Amino acid sequence: MAVQADPNPDPEPGQRLRLRRLLPPGEPATVAQTVEQLGLWERHPGATEHQRVLLNMVSTVDGRATLGGHSAPLSGRADRELFHGLRSAADAILVGAGTVRMERYGRIIKDESVRRLRRERGLSEEPLACIVSGRLALEADIPLLADPQARVVIVTASAASLPATGAAVEYVRAERDGRLDLPAALAELRSRFGLEMLLCEGGPHLSLQLFAAGLIDELFLSLSPRLAGGEAASGEALRILAGPELEPPRSLRLLGALECESALFLRYGVSDGVSAARPSGRAGGGGVRDDASV
Numbered sequence: 001m002a003v004q005a006d007p008n009p010d011p012e013p014g015q016r017l018r019l020r021r022l023l024p025p026g027e028p029a030t031v032a033q034t035v036e037q038l039g040l041w042e043r044h045p046g047a048t049e050h051q052r053v054l055l056n057m058v059s060t061v062d063g064r065a066t067l068g069g070h071s072a073p074l075s076g077r078a079d080r081e082l083f084h085g086l087r088s089a090a091d092a093i094l095v096g097a098g099t100v101r102m103e104r105y106g107r108i109i110k111d112e113s114v115r116r117l118r119r120e121r122g123l124s125e126e127p128l129a130c131i132v133s134g135r136l137a138l139e140a141d142i143p144l145l146a147d148p149q150a151r152v153v154i155v156t157a158s159a160a161s162l163p164a165t166g167a168a169v170e171y172v173r174a175e176r177d178g179r180l181d182l183p184a185a186l187a188e189l190r191s192r193f194g195l196e197m198l199l200c201e202g203g204p205h206l207s208l209q210l211f212a213a214g215l216i217d218e219l220f221l222s223l224s225p226r227l228a229g230g231e232a233a234s235g236e237a238l239r240i241l242a243g244p245e246l247e248p249p250r251s252l253r254l255l256g257a258l259e260c261e262s263a264l265f266l267r268y269g270v271s272d273g274v275s276a277a278r279p280s281g282r283a284g285g286g287g288v289r290d291d292a293s294v
């Protein structure tokens, strides 16, 4: 029997992984080439009514979003590279406080060469770290908050503030009927900080609310080649969305697919965005691009 060539041979040390392009089919691409092809560096301020909002999540094939309470055990090399590749071109990271606490978030971009690349491309050195929180129960020793180089925005309905932190912390306070008004918060993030491309990194509770409010344009889903089982009802067996059922369920359009080491990297457009929920909303879900695929 002929031995087939490994489509994903181990890269030499220092070499970048290449992802197989399944949809649209094409030559294998590095993560940097993928980010370029997706047009993630492009900015067209004012061209759309809302900023572009991407959600990046990872799941096992049977739908688990965590193992042992963390997402890292689901990630392979390609997923980690893609996670950082998406970060490299974002204006801001949007993340729930639960994820920041659990994953002990640190500096968003650690690699000096990536910070240099961002400067050359006209972006700030690092994406702004925007943390959604109601209780502001964020310990000052979370590496991101302890870092004097970090710029953090707390997105909240609360009038409270964090105790002094090493990081420079600002607040976007958007309240409606005593709850956080996510559409208004995103609008303020754009108008106050000029954030045209937001990358949400979860977690499942925040992500569900963003979908419910019609605020996500594209979902980047890494399908980890693992099965884990577990009771869906238990907190341990979180899926990528958690909270009340979406009514109606959101429809997705597959825009691109990559493969590496049996993991799939799927890019979906949210075609039935209920964007009317946004201030001065526009039907149709904002910045979903059909012309650039994963």
Ligand SMILES: NC(=O)c1ccc[n+]([C@@H]2O[C@H](COP(=O)([O-])OP(=O)(O)OC[C@H]3O[C@@H](n4cnc5c(N)ncnc54)[C@H](OP(=O)(O)O)[C@@H]3O)[C@@H](O)[C@H]2O)c1
Binding pocket: 056, 057, 058, 059, 064, 065, 066, 069, 070, 071, 095, 096, 097, 098, 099, 100, 102, 103, 132, 133, 134, 135, 136, 137, 138, 156, 157, 179, 180, 201, 202, 203, 204, 205, 206, 207, 209, 238, 240, 242
């Ligand atoms: N598989 C993946 O791709 C992935 C991605 C991210 C995270 N995760 C995992 O998911 C787990 C965390 O999940 P999670 O869903 O609990 O975390 P989450 O969505 O990151 O955070 C939930 C917290 O965010 C704040 N929040 C969310 N919506 C809010 C609102 N409308 N108003 C005010 N505050 C709001 C609250 O913070 P306060 O409690 O401070 O009020 C809430 O407790 C971790 O185990 C993490 O490893 C997995």
